[in-house]
Amino acid sequence: MKKITLIDGNSILFRAYYATAYPGAKLMQSSNGTYTNAVFAFVGMFEKMVTSETTDVLVAFDTKEPTKRHIAYEGYKAGRTKMPEELGQQIPLVNQYIDLNGVVAYSKAGYEADDIIGTLAKQASAKGYSVDIYSSDKDLLQLVDEQITVHLLKKGMREVHDFTPEKLIETYELTHNQMIDLKALMGDASDNIPGIPGVGEKTAIKLLKEYETLENILEHQDDIKGKLGERIREHRDSAIMSKELVTIQLDCDIEYDVDSIAKKDIKTEDLIHFYQDLDLHVFVKKMEMPVKQEESKWNHIELKSVSELEDILNQDLSLHFEFSDYNYHKAELWGIGLSNGNNNYVISADVALSSIGFDMYLKDEKYQKYVYDLKAIKVFLLWNKLDIKGVSFDLLLAAYLINSHLGKEEFKRIVSNFYYEDIQYDDNIYGKGSKKALPEKDIYFHHIASKAKAIYALKDELIKNLKDDEQLDLLKNIELPLSEVLAEMEFEGLRVDKEELSKQKEGLNTRINQLEKEIIHLAGREFNVSSPKQLGEILFEDLDLPNGKKTKTGYSTNVDVLNKLQGKHPIIEKILEYRQLSKLYSTYIIGLEQNLFEDDKVHTIYMQALTTTGRLSSLDPNLQNIPIRTEEGRQIRKIFIPKENHLFLGADYSQIELRVLASMANVKKLIEAFNNHEDIHTKTAKEIFHQDEVDSEQRRAAKAVNFGIIYGIGAWSLSEDIHVSPKEAQRFIDDYLNLYPEIKTYMEDIVTYAKENDYVKTIMNRRRYIPELKSSVYTQRSFGERTALNAPIQGSAADILKKAMIDLYRYLKKENKKSKILLQVHDELILDVVQEELEEMKEIVPKMMRKAVSLKVELETSCDVGKTWYDLK
DNA sequence: CTCATCACG
DNA sequence: ACGTACGTGATGAGA
Numbered sequence: 001m002k003k004i005t006l007i008d009g010n011s012i013l014f015r016a017y018y019a020t021a022y023p024g025a026k027l028m029q030s031s032n033g034t035y036t037n038a039v040f041a042f043v044g045m046f047e048k049m050v051t052s053e054t055t056d057v058l059v060a061f062d063t064k065e066p067t068k069r070h071i072a073y074e075g076y077k078a079g080r081t082k083m084p085e086e087l088g089q090q091i092p093l094v095n096q097y098i099d100l101n102g103v104v105a106y107s108k109a110g111y112e113a114d115d116i117i118g119t120l121a122k123q124a125s126a127k128g129y130s131v132d133i134y135s136s137d138k139d140l141l142q143l144v145d146e147q148i149t150v151h152l153l154k155k156g157m158r159e160v161h162d163f164t165p166e167k168l169i170e171t172y173e174l175t176h177n178q179m180i181d182l183k184a185l186m187g188d189a190s191d192n193i194p195g196i197p198g199v200g201e202k203t204a205i206k207l208l209k210e211y212e213t214l215e216n217i218l219e220h221q222d223d224i225k226g227k228l229g230e231r232i233r234e235h236r237d238s239a240i241m242s243k244e245l246v247t248i249q250l251d252c253d254i255e256y257d258v259d260s261i262a263k264k265d266i267k268t269e270d271l272i273h274f275y276q277d278l279d280l281h282v283f284v285k286k287m288e289m290p291v292k293q294e295e296s297k298w299n300h301i302e303l304k305s306v307s308e309l310e311d312i313l314n315q316d317l318s319l320h321f322e323f324s325d326y327n328y329h330k331a332e333l334w335g336i337g338l339s340n341g342n343n344n345y346v347i348s349a350d351v352a353l354s355s356i357g358f359d360m361y362l363k364d365e366k367y368q369k370y371v372y373d374l375k376a377i378k379v380f381l382l383w384n385k386l387d388i389k390g391v392s393f394d395l396l397l398a399a400y401l402i403n404s405h406l407g408k409e410e411f412k413r414i415v416s417n418f419y420y421e422d423i424q425y426d427d428n429i430y431g432k433g434s435k436k437a438l439p440e441k442d443i444y445f446h447h448i449a450s451k452a453k454a455i456y457a458l459k460d461e462l463i464k465n466l467k468d469d470e471q472l473d474l475l476k477n478i479e480l481p482l483s484e485v486l487a488e489m490e491f492e493g494l495r496v497d498k499e500e501l502s503k504q505k506e507g508l509n510t511r512i513n514q515l516e517k518e519i520i521h522l523a524g525r526e527f528n529v530s531s532p533k534q535l536g537e538i539l540f541e542d543l544d545l546p547n548g549k550k551t552k553t554g555y556s557t558n559v560d561v562l563n564k565l566q567g568k569h570p571i572i573e574k575i576l577e578y579r580q581l582s583k584l585y586s587t588y589i590i591g592l593e594q595n596l597f598e599d600d601k602v603h604t605i606y607m608q609a610l611t612t613t614g615r616l617s618s619l620d621p622n623l624q625n626i627p628i629r630t631e632e633g634r635q636i637r638k639i640f641i642p643k644e645n646h647l648f649l650g651a652d653y654s655q656i657e658l659r660v661l662a663s664m665a666n667v668k669k670l671i672e673a674f675n676n677h678e679d680i681h682t683k684t685a686k687e688i689f690h691q692d693e694v695d696s697e698q699r700r701a702a703k704a705v706n707f708g709i710i711y712g713i714g715a716w717s718l719s720e721d722i723h724v725s726p727k728e729a730q731r732f733i734d735d736y737l738n739l740y741p742e743i744k745t746y747m748e749d750i751v752t753y754a755k756e757n758d759y760v761k762t763i764m765n766r767r768r769y770i771p772e773l774k775s776s777v778y779t780q781r782s783f784g785e786r787t788a789l790n791a792p793i794q795g796s797a798a799d800i801l802k803k804a805m806i807d808l809y810r811y812l813k814k815e816n817k818k819s820k821i822l823l824q825v826h827d828e829l830i831l832d833v834v835q836e837e838l839e840e841m842k843e844i845v846p847k848m849m850r851k852a853v854s855l856k857v858e859l860e861t862s863c864d865v866g867k868t869w870y871d872l873k
Numbered sequence: 874c875t876c877a878t879c880a881c882g
Numbered sequence: 883a884c885g886t887a888c889g890t891g892a893t894g895a896g897a
Contacts, residue, residue: 531895532877551877553896558878583879587892613889615882622891625881633880657882657888711887718887778884790888794882798889826882826889 004124004258005057006117007049008135009105013094015136015153016041017087027086030279035777038090039097040280045153049134050103050263058104058261060116061095065109069245075192076245085776093278100271102264104256111252114139118248121148124258139183142248144168144176174208181214184243195242196235203228214243276416285425300337300449303347310357315340318370318455321377322448327620328376329383329490329603334438335445337452344449353384365390370459372396372411372451374480375608378487395455397479398462400609401471404768407609415454418461423450470765478764479608482802485809485821486606486616492820492832493601494623496592497641497868504635505593508585515578522571529578532557543569580632588627588636595621606824614766614795614802615826624825626869637870642832649819649838650872651845651863652828655680656797657710663855664763664792665746669739674857681706688735705736709743710793712786747789754788762795763853764803800859801827804852808845830869838865 017038028037050057069076098105106116117140121131125147133140136153141163144150150163161167168176185204187195199207207224211217217224218239221232232239268287275283303309318339323331333349352358361367362381370393371377381387399414400407406414412423429447430436438444466472519529523542527534536555540547545565550556559579565572595602607617618624626640627633642648653659658680662670673683685694685702694702704722705713719729737744751773754760759769768791772784805821808829812819819837823830829849833841846861853859864872 528895530893533895553876556877579879583893586894587880591892607890611889615889617890619891622881625879625891627880629881708887711889714886716886720886779886782885786887794889797882828882 002056002124002127002129003054004120004129004131004261005050005054006120006131006133007046007057007059008113008117008133008137008140009059009061009094009098009107010113011135011137012045012049012153013038013042013087013091016045017084017090030277034093034278035086035089036093036278036280038087039093039278042094043097043280043283046098046101049132049151050101055263056258056261057263058106058116058120058256059098060113061105061107062112063107063109067110067112067115069112073241073245075194077191089776096274097271100267100274102266104261106254106256108252108254111249111254115249115252116254118143118250119252119254120256120258120261122250124148127258129258139188139246139248141168142176142179142183142246144179173205178208178212180243180247181208181217183246184214184239185217187242188246191245193242193245194235194238196231196239198227198231214239272421276413281413285428298344298453300446301343301345302445303338303345303351306351306355306357309347309351309355312338312340312343312345313357313361313367316368316370318452318459319377320372320448320451320455321380322444322451323376323380327605328380329597329605331380333380335448337448337450339449339452339456341456344453346445346449346452353386359386362386362388368392370395370455372455373609375483375487375490375606378484379491382487382491391480392476393455393459393463394475394480394483395458395462396609397483398466398475401474401479401766402462402465402469404612404614404766407607407611411451411454415458418458420454420458423454469767471767474764474766478799478802478806481806481809483608485805486608486824488809489821489823490603490605492822493597493599493603494822495601495641495643496596497639498596498600500639500641501589501592504639505585505589508581508589512578512581512585515574515581519571519574519578522569522574529575530582535575539565539569539571543571545569580630584627584633584636588633591621592639612768613791614762614768614798616798616824623823634870637872638868640869641867643834645835647833647835647838647865647867648822648869648872649831649833649841649845649863649865650828650869651831651849651861652825653797653801653849654860654862656800656827656859657793658706659855659857659859660763660793660796660800661710661743661746662857664796665740665742666856667740667742667746671857674860677860684736684739687739688732701732705732708733709736710790712747712789750792751785751788754784760788760792762792762799763855764796764799766795766799768795797827800852801829801849804849805829807852808848811844811848830872833865 019041027035028040030036095105107113108116114137117133121133121143124131125145129147131148133143133148133150134153135150138152140150141152144163144165146165152161152163154161163171165176168174168179172179172182174182182201182204183193183195185195185199185207186201187193187197207217211220217232218236221229221236224232272284272287275281275287303312320337322334322337324334325331335349336347336352338345338347367390369388369391371391372395374388374391374394374397377388395414396407399417403417406417409417410426412425415423424447429439429444463472466475516529520526523538525542527538529535533554535557539545539557540555545568547555547561550561559576562572562576592602597603602621602623604618604623605620607619610617616624627636658670659674661667662674669687670680673680681699681703682694684706685698686692688702688705689698691698701722701724704718708718708721713733715726715730715733718733719726722729750760754770755773758771758773759767761767768787770784770787770791772780773788775781775784801824805824809821811817812821817837818834819841820832821829822832829845831841831845842863842865846863849861850859866872
């Protein structure tokens with residue numbers, strides 16, 4: 001017997017949306033800002049309704065056009081809240097999804113989804129087919145018959161109630177025909193159907209059990225006593241009209257019939273791209289699981305001996321080093337893939353590292369090498385006393401320059417962005433989390449070789465792409481050389497004074513324990529001081545302090561809130577101190593200990609392809625957020641020391657971002673002030689306040705505006721920052737932009753440019769795409785506009801320091817200096833300097849930084865020397 | 874695994 | 883009426 005499936009698309013879609021859109025939750029989005037929560041949930045539901053067994057299926061949708069119900073009754077569905085914009089955007093995507101599955105999505109003006117389903121269901125039932133209807137709308141229960149089952153979705157797909165005629169009687173004590181009359185009597189608030197006021201489900205069922213039909217009830221209306229009888233007599237017309245409205249139409253004039261809705265083949269490739277575009281990667285993985293067994297059409301060649309390896313080392317190759325862990329300082333090398341575009345090889349770490357020929361090959365600049373993540377390879381080789389030269393292409397860096405959002409992605413996703421699909425997800429090969437392990441050798445060797453193959457295959461295309469975008473210099477002259485600089489910095493590491501570390505650990509530990517006792521005492525009961533939830537209950541319930549409920553999970557207890565409560569209760573200052581100290585203890589003392597290597601150093605990893613602006617980031621440990629703003633925190637810096645008898649030298653740019661802005665926007669007054677070495681915040685304050693002398697508050701306000709401008713300021717946030725009314729804040733901004741009119745022009749121009757081109761760029765042609773600018777959601781679009789302002793400034797500053805690092809590194813190498821660059825913190829460099837080079841370094845380091853690029857303003861640097869990091873002030 | 878919090882430029 | 887500054891990483895709590 002033929003079996004057909006009919007799906008109430010609208011109802012399911014709403015369920016899908018609201019299942020994942022509860023108030024306060026952030027809706028799921030793709031990386032470019034498209035909302036995907038409804039698509040995501042819809043896919044999950046669809047996969048359960050439409051399986052490989054399904055042969056005939058149609059998904060019905062409503063249209064925006066009025067139906068005859070609207071015409072018959074102008075109040076029909078009146079007062080419904082409009083569909084949220086975030087959901088509306090996803091409707092075309094869901095339609096596309098259904099189509100890619102080979103399934104008909106159908107709607108027709110003048111009909112509702114119910115009517116289309118009803119018509120097809122009854123047609124099928126008459127032909128003896130069996131029918132499954134999926135919806136979350138009870139109205140459809142009137143369609144149930146011996147052939148037709150209605151599956152009502154409750155919560156998501158977790159609970160489904162299957163209604164057959166028997167089930168209907170069991171649940172409502174009514175037949176399917178009576179379901180119409182039930183609704184006619186009850187009415188339906190959500191569709192604005194009146195029914196008979198005062199008659200709810202209970203009364204309606206009672207009436208129907210006695211009289212069977214609405215018509216019969218009305219015929220016997222005079223027999224019904226009391227208030228109920230009165231109501232029925234008074235609202236009989238309303239009941240009749242309601243019945244018309246809730247009756248599903250079974251004779252729609254539609255283009256499909258039950259024999260023309262056969263499911264077609266799934267468009268697998270397109271569906272994968274659909275998922276990828278929306279960042280719905282779980283579904284991609286799911287689809288590719290079975291494909292995994294299907295071998296690629298090429299075989300990898302394992303080079304089993306040193307001589308087999310050395311035989312191929314007479315050519316340019318792509319090389320891929322596969323590590324067991326993202327932290328390559330301590331990772332194991334699982335193998336190396338090599339490819340020349342024709343053959344794809346793989347070797348074990350043992351064979352590779354014991355080959356002198358391989359060592360020679362790596363160092364030989366004559367052979368070009370193409371890699372993925374040069375810095376990782378370089379650091380690994382340094383730990384193994386090896387080196388690599390002649391690398392002319394790095395897939396990771398190239399992809400990152402083409403689109404900075406790609407840097408965060410894994411190998412598979414990067415290459416599939418360039419439509420290269422012959423690659424598996426790492427998770428599918430190795431498993432993930434604690435389950436990560438090596439599978440059979442053939443499987444993972446193939447995987448490693450496939451990466452080398454991909455690098456070789458994509459190299460020319462990506463280089464051409466970079467050339468077209470005028471970014472090849474950025475790769476060749478900045479990012480690739482920088483990889484080498486960073487690799488040496490990471491490998492060199494930062495020395496830790498273990499005595500100082502344990503001294504501070506002890507001190508903090510004692511104080512934290514003491515504070516904890518005092519806090520518990522003041523609170524009057526035991527609780528976990530580190531739990532914001534429990535702390536909120538103590539403060540705002542037990543102690544009844546004035547509060548603002550802020551976060552979606554409960555009370556906010558962050559430092560702003562606590563500061564406002566200062567003085568209201570002695571517990572507050574204790575908590576503030578506890579917070580500060582436990583931050584220092586767990587993040588900087590314990591965190592540091594955990595990252596300490598046997599050489600008593602920490603070896604951070606600079607992520608070179610991660611940020612969307614071009615900055616670096618640092619992890620394991622993060623050395624770019626070591627405390628400095630409070631004296632307490634700053635003490636942590638005493639833990640970091642140079643080599644024996646050496647010194648630290650720190651040099652930083654002063655106001656590099658404002659200078660970049662002044663130069664890019666050609667702001668005359670700013671350029672003049674900078675070139676006259678004036679204090680820029682004081683200068684700005686004087687101009688805004690029209691005074692020759694300004695106080696520190698006024699300078700602070702001017703500084704806040706200067707900063708705010710860089711971030712794409714709003715009056716509201718500025719007012720919060722400098723504690724004035726939003727109105728006053730707006731006046732500051734207006735005055736500021738009048739004072740520096742070029743900034744205003746720049747802000748307008750850059751946003752226009754971004755909207756036209758979809759990206760903004762830095763002085764070195766680093767790009768950031770801003771898809772949010774196209775969003776119809778206000779907050780998204782505003783974010784895009786601020787990004788358009790900020791990214792070129794932050795990114796250009798990053799470019800400049802990168803260039804300075806390369807210049808300095810080359811100088812140190814060429815002149816055979818012992819001093820070494822150790823750290824980079826966005827606008828500053830820290831070097832380990834040997835005494836005899838100190839005077840020269842104090843001269844050369846700031847100079848190289850100042851001369852890294854030539855702007856319309858001079859760059860200024862300051863420079864300090866000290867015995868610990870703390871002493872650099 | 875997500876959230877709230879807080880450290881940096 | 884809306885929602886409220888750019889870029890990061892690490893931690894403990896709690897689901």
